[in-house]
Amino acid sequence: MDIEKEVADLVARREITRAIHAYMRGQDRLDRDLQLSSFHADADVDCGLLRGGPETYTDFAQSFLASMKGSQHIIGQIDLEVDAAAGTASGEVYFFAWHRLVGEGGEDRDLLMAGRYVDDYLRRDGLWAIQRRRELIDWARDVPAADAILREQTTIHLSGRDGRDFSQTRDWTAGTSGRDG
Structure with missing residues (x-):
């Protein structure tokens, strides 16, 4: 080898x-x-x-x-x-x-x-x-x-786009509403 x-x-x-x-x-x-x-x-x-x-x-x-x-x-x-x-x-x-x-x-x-x-x-x-x-x-x-549950459960963290996704911002101090994107 x-x-x-x-x-x-x-x-x-x-x-x-x-x-x-x-x-x-x-x-x-x-x-x-x-x-x-x-x-x-x-x-x-x-x-x-x-x-x-x-x-x-x-x-x-x-x-x-x-x-x-x-x-x-x-x-x-x-x-x-x-x-x-x-x-x-x-x-x-x-x-x-x-x-x-x-x-x-x-x-x-x-x-x-x-x-x-x-x-x-x-x-x-x-x-x-x-x-x-x-x-x-x-x-x-x-x-x-078929994912209406995502809109109903307000604590679920949703993805974002165009610079607003948590993986891009990594803003751990942002609100806890789960609506990151």
Whole structure:
């Protein structure tokens, strides 16, 4: 076993996973800079609804998600093939996503989706980031929201977006109403 190669492989996997997590967290917290940090500047992103560079894509995604009441993107298994010496990698990343929409009659609806990202990653100037991404949707469901209990229980801490989430503010002195976001 070559310990240096093993360490380089582990570091690459850690940094690629960091980029994957930054992408998802940037979407859910409406943090454009964080989402952009997951890509190289000349990356190609294809979600089906739009194909373009990272700035065009991120602006599209941020605007699309901002029109919703909330979202949560969860990463599942991450399968990576890494050549740390060459600074290249490819991967398939499973995800599950929840989006809170407002229906035509004003009622809350939940759009649930599951799919995969098929990615190529590059290391440039020591930074691993997404170079190419294609989003594949495996299934989707649009259903009536069924979480009225969250509105009824005023002590439950709700998430926020656009800099207002407790994970971003970490304001432990804020009120105890549970309505953090």
